[in-house]
Amino acid sequence: MEGQDDPKPGADAHEPTHADIYGEDGVIRASFLAHIGAAIADRDTLTLKQDVGHLHQSELGDLLEALLPEQRRALVDLLGADFDFSSLTEVDEAIRLEIVDALPNAQIAQAVQELDSDDAVYILEDLDEADQDEILAQLPFTERIRLRRSLDYPEESAGRRMQTEFVAVPPFWTVGQTIDYMRDDQNLPDRFSQVFVIDPTFTLLGAVDLDKILRSKRSVKIEEVMHETRHAIPASMDQEEAAREFEQYDLLSAAVVDENERLVGVLTIDDVVDVIQQEAEEDLLRMGGVGDEELSDTVIDTSRSRVPWLLVNLVTAFLSASVISMFGATIEEMVALAALMPIVASLGGNAGTQTMTVTVRALATRDLDIYNAGRVIRREVMVGLLNGAVIATIVGLVAGFWFQNADLGFVIAAAMIINMLAAALGGILIPLFLDRLGADPAISSSIFTTMVTDVIGFFAFLGLAAWWLHLGYPPA
Amino acid sequence: MEGQDDPKPGADAHEPTHADIYGEDGVIRASFLAHIGAAIADRDTLTLKQDVGHLHQSELGDLLEALLPEQRRALVDLLGADFDFSSLTEVDEAIRLEIVDALPNAQIAQAVQELDSDDAVYILEDLDEADQDEILAQLPFTERIRLRRSLDYPEESAGRRMQTEFVAVPPFWTVGQTIDYMRDDQNLPDRFSQVFVIDPTFTLLGAVDLDKILRSKRSVKIEEVMHETRHAIPASMDQEEAAREFEQYDLLSAAVVDENERLVGVLTIDDVVDVIQQEAEEDLLRMGGVGDEELSDTVIDTSRSRVPWLLVNLVTAFLSASVISMFGATIEEMVALAALMPIVASLGGNAGTQTMTVTVRALATRDLDIYNAGRVIRREVMVGLLNGAVIATIVGLVAGFWFQNADLGFVIAAAMIINMLAAALGGILIPLFLDRLGADPAISSSIFTTMVTDVIGFFAFLGLAAWWLHLGYPPA
Numbered sequence: 001m002e003g004q005d006d007p008k009p010g011a012d013a014h015e016p017t018h019a020d021i022y023g024e025d026g027v028i029r030a031s032f033l034a035h036i037g038a039a040i041a042d043r044d045t046l047t048l049k050q051d052v053g054h055l056h057q058s059e060l061g062d063l064l065e066a067l068l069p070e071q072r073r074a075l076v077d078l079l080g081a082d083f084d085f086s087s088l089t090e091v092d093e094a095i096r097l098e099i100v101d102a103l104p105n106a107q108i109a110q111a112v113q114e115l116d117s118d119d120a121v122y123i124l125e126d127l128d129e130a131d132q133d134e135i136l137a138q139l140p141f142t143e144r145i146r147l148r149r150s151l152d153y154p155e156e157s158a159g160r161r162m163q164t165e166f167v168a169v170p171p172f173w174t175v176g177q178t179i180d181y182m183r184d185d186q187n188l189p190d191r192f193s194q195v196f197v198i199d200p201t202f203t204l205l206g207a208v209d210l211d212k213i214l215r216s217k218r219s220v221k222i223e224e225v226m227h228e229t230r231h232a233i234p235a236s237m238d239q240e241e242a243a244r245e246f247e248q249y250d251l252l253s254a255a256v257v258d259e260n261e262r263l264v265g266v267l268t269i270d271d272v273v274d275v276i277q278q279e280a281e282e283d284l285l286r287m288g289g290v291g292d293e294e295l296s297d298t299v300i301d302t303s304r305s306r307v308p309w310l311l312v313n314l315v316t317a318f319l320s321a322s323v324i325s326m327f328g329a330t331i332e333e334m335v336a337l338a339a340l341m342p343i344v345a346s347l348g349g350n351a352g353t354q355t356m357t358v359t360v361r362a363l364a365t366r367d368l369d370i371y372n373a374g375r376v377i378r379r380e381v382m383v384g385l386l387n388g389a390v391i392a393t394i395v396g397l398v399a400g401f402w403f404q405n406a407d408l409g410f411v412i413a414a415a416m417i418i419n420m421l422a423a424a425l426g427g428i429l430i431p432l433f434l435d436r437l438g439a440d441p442a443i444s445s446s447i448f449t450t451m452v453t454d455v456i457g458f459f460a461f462l463g464l465a466a467w468w469l470h471l472g473y474p475p476a
Numbered sequence: 477m478e479g480q481d482d483p484k485p486g487a488d489a490h491e492p493t494h495a496d497i498y499g500e501d502g503v504i505r506a507s508f509l510a511h512i513g514a515a516i517a518d519r520d521t522l523t524l525k526q527d528v529g530h531l532h533q534s535e536l537g538d539l540l541e542a543l544l545p546e547q548r549r550a551l552v553d554l555l556g557a558d559f560d561f562s563s564l565t566e567v568d569e570a571i572r573l574e575i576v577d578a579l580p581n582a583q584i585a586q587a588v589q590e591l592d593s594d595d596a597v598y599i600l601e602d603l604d605e606a607d608q609d610e611i612l613a614q615l616p617f618t619e620r621i622r623l624r625r626s627l628d629y630p631e632e633s634a635g636r637r638m639q640t641e642f643v644a645v646p647p648f649w650t651v652g653q654t655i656d657y658m659r660d661d662q663n664l665p666d667r668f669s670q671v672f673v674i675d676p677t678f679t680l681l682g683a684v685d686l687d688k689i690l691r692s693k694r695s696v697k698i699e700e701v702m703h704e705t706r707h708a709i710p711a712s713m714d715q716e717e718a719a720r721e722f723e724q725y726d727l728l729s730a731a732v733v734d735e736n737e738r739l740v741g742v743l744t745i746d747d748v749v750d751v752i753q754q755e756a757e758e759d760l761l762r763m764g765g766v767g768d769e770e771l772s773d774t775v776i777d778t779s780r781s782r783v784p785w786l787l788v789n790l791v792t793a794f795l796s797a798s799v800i801s802m803f804g805a806t807i808e809e810m811v812a813l814a815a816l817m818p819i820v821a822s823l824g825g826n827a828g829t830q831t832m833t834v835t836v837r838a839l840a841t842r843d844l845d846i847y848n849a850g851r852v853i854r855r856e857v858m859v860g861l862l863n864g865a866v867i868a869t870i871v872g873l874v875a876g877f878w879f880q881n882a883d884l885g886f887v888i889a890a891a892m893i894i895n896m897l898a899a900a901l902g903g904i905l906i907p908l909f910l911d912r913l914g915a916d917p918a919i920s921s922s923i924f925t926t927m928v929t930d931v932i933g934f935f936a937f938l939g940l941a942a943w944w945l946h947l948g949y950p951p952a
Contacts, residue, residue: 018706026720027845058724066847092843182690192687193669193728210686211668214658230494244502247753248534250746252669252728269745270726273752277723280756281837284763288833289826295834295843299858303866306830306859310867313826317819318874325815331807338814339801342821342930343793350765350789354782357764358771361757367568367771369503371542382775383782390779391786398794454818 015054021063028066036063040074048075053082061090064099073102085111089122094296097126105131109138112147116190117164118271121150125160149264158242159235161275162256162265165189168196169222171205176218192266193252197226202262204232204255232257233267242267243275283364286442287357289313309447316451320345323455327462336403337465340412343399344461347391348419348453355380355427356449360441363431377428384424385417392416411468415461419453426452491530497539504542512539516550524551529558537566540575549578561587565598570772573602581607585614588623592666593640594747597626601636625740634718635711637751638732638741641665644672645698647681652694668742669728673702678738680708680731708733709743718743719751759840762918763833765789785923792927796821799931803938812879813941816888819875820937823867824895824929831856831903832925836917839907853904860900861893868892887944891937895929902928 016032023029039047052060052075064072064087076083076099088096100108100123112120112135124132124147132151136144146164153159167188169178178195182188195213197206206226216225232255233242245251246269256265285293289309293302324331324341331338359376362368368376392413400409426449431441434448492508499505515523528536528551540548540563552559552575564572576584576599588596588611600608600623608627612620622640629635643664645654654671658664671689673682682702692701708731709718721727722745732741761769765785769778800807800817807813835852838844844852868889876885902925907917910924 026842028847030846033847056725058726065843066845179690182687183693188687188691191685209667210690211658211664214655214686214689215664217659247749249532250534252745269728269749273723273745273749276749276752277756277841280753280760281841284756284760284837285833287760288763289830290833293834295838295848295852297855299855299862302855303859303862306827307863307866309830310823310826310863311870313823314819314867314870317822320822321815321819324818325812328811328815331814332811335804335808336801338807338811338817339797339804341814342800342818342934343790343797345818346793346796346926346930347786347789350786351782354765354785357761358766358769361760362771365753365757366502367541369542370506371504371509372771376771379773379775379778383779386775386779387783387786390783391790394787394790450822454822458818 016051018059021055021059028062033063033066036075037067037071040067040071040078043074043078045078048078049082052079053084055084055087057084057086058090060084060087064091065095069098072099076103081110083111085123086115086119089119092294092296093126094294094298096123100127105134106138109135113139113143117143117146117150117265118161120147121160125151125155153235156239157235158233158237158239158256158267159265161239161242161271162235162267163189163271164265166196166255166263166266167192168198168202168263170199171197171221171223171226173222174218175213175216175220175222175225178213178222179218191268193268195222196229196255196263196266197222198263204229204257204261204263207255229255232261234259235264239275240279243272243279246272247276283360283442286440287360287446289446312444312447316447316454319451320454320458323458324462327458327466330462330466334408334465334469336405336408337462340399340408341458341461343395344412344415344419345454345457347395347416348423348457349450351384351387351420352423352427352449352453353446355384355424356431356445359428359431360445363435363441368432373432377425380424380428381421384420388417388420391420407469408465411464412461415457415464418460419457422456423449423453492527494535497531497535504538509539509542512551513543513547516543516547516554519550519554521554524554525558528555529560531560531563533560533562534566536560536563540567541571545574548575552579557586559587561599562591562595565595568770568772569602570770570774572599576603581610582614585611589615589619593619593622593626593741594637596623597636601627601631629711632715633711634709634713634715634732634743635741637715637718637747638711638743639665639747640741642672642731642739642742643668644674644678644739646675647673647697647699647702649698650694651689651692651696651698651701654689654698655694667744669744671698672705672731672739672742673698674739680705680733680737680739683731705731708737710735711740715751716755719748719755722748723752759836759918762916763836763922765922788920788923792923792930795927796930796934799934800938803934803942806938806942810884810941810945812881812884813938816875816884817934817937819871820888820891820895821930821933823871823892824899824933825926827860827863827896828899828903828925828929829922831860831900832907832921835904835907836921839911839917844908849908853901856900856904857897860896864893864896867896883945884941887940888937891933891940894936895933898932899925899929 021028021032036048036052039051052063055063067075072095088099112123124135136148139147150159150162150164167182169181194207194209196204197208198204207229208222208226212225231245231249231251233245235256235258246254251269253266253268255263256267258264282292285291289306291305293305359368395416396409396413399412400406430448430452431445434441434445497504497508512524512528515527528539531539543551548571564575588599600611612624615623626635626638626640643658645657670683670685672680673684674680683705684698684702688701707721707725707727709721711732711734722730727745729742729744731739732743734740758768761767765782767781769781835844871892872885872889875888876882906924906928907921910917910921
């Protein structure tokens with residue numbers, strides 16, 4: 001795979017760049033992977049430290065995911081203290097656990113101390129409690145307390161995602177004092193974009209953005225330039241809600257406070273971006289009938305998470321079957337109905353899915369609310385009628401010619417319009433209703449919507465056929 | 477709707493807080509809306525300026541979306557120069573155009589000068605060219621040039637989304653000089669998190685984060701603390717690709733450069749967050765068979781965007797129908813087959829959708845690549861067989877007892893296993909294949925996957941029934 005376009009990493013002494021690591025398609029280059037694989041096989045720690053030791057955490061994460069399991073473990077061993085543990089926050093949970101479980105707790109404890117607290121929590125939270133306790137016990141007192149506090153907040157809360165390192169100053173300091181403090185203190189977080197203002201009990205008074213500090217004279221008091229933090233996030237707040245605050249108010253970082261309004265950490269936009277992606281992904285997966293799956297899950301786990309959805313679908317499928325079996329006599333008289341009936345159901349299902357998808361998404365982004373629901377429902381009904389008319393005309397003509405039966409064409413066209421209307425109403429009312437009940441419309445809307453379009457589709461088509469064409473009517 | 481839990485905005489003179497505006501469910505309170513509606517009806521500009529004039533742009537955007545069209549126009553008129561045009565970046569395109577089209581170009585030109593350039597471009601880009609030109613002609617020279625340059629970049633490019641206001645200094649300045657410059661210059665952007673370093677031709681040399689400046693001594697030269705900007709974004713880069721850079725490297729802002737590596741603007745994380753959301757939303761909508769719809773689109777626009785998908789579905793539905801009609805003689809002999817056949821197709825379709833959803837998402841996030849495709853395909857096949865066995869057992873038993881026919885139970889069970897296997901293979905291979913072809917797998921995977929499961933489901937079930945049960949075999 002090493003063509004002349006592939007820069008050979010390690011051929012000279014430069015650290016690999018993005019273009020060395022990734023191909024045009026954004027996937028790790030086979031040549032880079034082969035180069036690292038060879039270095040692992042040769043136990044060539046010098047090359048590894050040079051070409052892997054300086055990778056960005058996300059690049060190292062991608063590399064870990066591309067390697068084979070035994071290569072991963074060997075790489076972590078060979079790099080030793082040069083292995084950047086923050087890369088573990090960038091890989092699938094299964095791979096993270098596989099790597100961490102293979103390491104002695106003492107080594108994890110050592111590594112965790114080098115990490116920002118949010119990354120440390122991210123790695124620790126998946127371990128079982130005994131391992132967590134053993135690792136925490138080996139940490140210095142203040143770090144232990146900080147991580148323990150984060151871990152005590154519920155999963156997926158702001159408290160879990162926050163960083164406990166932050167810069168905080170009293171309100172009576174001047175801008176000059178604050179700048180001097182930042183110049184001298186070695187224990188500042190790696191990156192920060194605002195300075196918090198607190199009283200002696202750590203109660204949050206406000207915050208100052210760094211650009212504001214830089215634009216103010218040295219003699220100005222911090223309390224004069226600080227703004228009240230209208231958007232302090234309670235540590236127990238769900239991460240999704242916190243993400244929504246960030247989005248709405250274009251925040252870069254926000255103070256996280258405990259139940260007594262005391263500053264306990266800071267939530268930053270880079271963590272929030274991950275949450276936003278996760279949540280959008282969750283909706284998509286749920287609508288497709290899958291839960292919180294990862295590509296690295298085992299066959300058993302995957303099967304177990306998908307079967308319940310199929311079982312619900314089984315019930316609705318038998319419901320449709322029982323509608324069809326009511327019209328057994330009708331179908332016996334004209335077997336063409338059996339061939340045509342899935343068309344009515346299938347198109348109704350697709351139209352319903354279109355409406356439902358738009359509705360579920362609009363509910364998630366809160367674009368759909370009581371103020372426009374009436375208008376949107378009317379629009380969907382009109383679209384359903386319009387598209388129903390278009391599709392019904394085509395289906396009616398094709399079916400009529402196919403089976404040389406104009407009446408059959410009229411019947412399927414009428415059934416199609418009825419089902420498209422049902423699809424429009426089901427597609428919008430079902431998610432609205434589930435949302436009102438407090439259920440997540442992304443999870444179950446699609447199964448109920450297709451249930452409605454299947455049942456109404458079969459019933460309308462076969463019922464109309466029996467009645468109009470006098471086939472086995474009344475049905476048994 | 478005014479319960480005792482509803483704070484009454486405007487009852488005293490304080491500006492409305494988040495809790496005054498929004499209810500627990502995150503939707504604008506009916507009481508707040510009624511209050512603003514009444515003030516609009518009374519043409520009470522004093523109340524409006526107090527209660528609307530200070531809203532955050534996103535709050536004002538939500539308010540505009542909740543108002544009736546005539547209220548919106550009246551509100552913009554009544555607020556006059558106090559109307560925050562940046563709120564227009566937070567509303568649906570149709571509402572934005574409705575408001576902007578009602579205003580004279582001179583007023584828009586006036587308003588645009590108050591906005592950050594990225595917001596100005598966001599509003600201008602939807603207008604037709606004649607209006608754009610007329611508005612730009614009324615702007616001061618430098619602003620006109622800047623906005624024109626942004627507008628000249630392709631839609632959805634980094635150049636369109638960038639802000640052209642930034643702080644840039646020469647490399648030989650000291651930290652002290654830089655701080656003094658920021659203290660004195662009044663034309664700095666509202667918010668910024670890094671200072672760029674350029675040469676006299678505006679070629680980008682590097683960047684310094686503000687926290688780095690604050691931590692350095694005044695006498696230190698900027699070139700000593702700057703880092704090379706490895707992540708400068710070409711202005712012509714697609715916004716989605718730019719967003720991926722931000723995500724991968726946890727950037728807060730990035731320099732945007734033209735084809736000669738000259739600094740032309742800065743892209744910030746808050747714009748990127750919107751892009752990330754948009755892109756995730758696009759995938760979800762495409763998988764549901766809808767395009768770039770907005771809730772405010774008209775019936776005709778909505779219908780037009782959804783019909784093509786239904787037409788494609790029509791073709792695949794007739795394909796399934798023709799498979800069924802091959803087995804007309806079989807169905808005539810045992811009409812129970814007509815009732816049961818949609819079960820095989822429906823469950824296959826759902827299982828296929830599960831696999832396809834996971835695959836499409838993993839392709840979008842680049843979690844699925846040549847290094848794990850083989851493993852994931854094997855996993856999906858195993859899951860398909862396992863779930864197929866579970867579902868086939870249940871379906872076979874229920875169908876056998878329902879129609880008192882054990883052979884029919886065996887036939888449907890066997891057909892179900894075959895179709896679940898087809899679903900697994902189709903659900904993963906179809907998106908992989910479309911992706912390899914350069915097509916967007918989110919758009920067409922679901923229609924092809926259900927085509928495969930419908931055709932194979934009907935064929936396997938009816939074919940096995942004809943052969944095993946000797947019903948009208950060989951088929952006509």
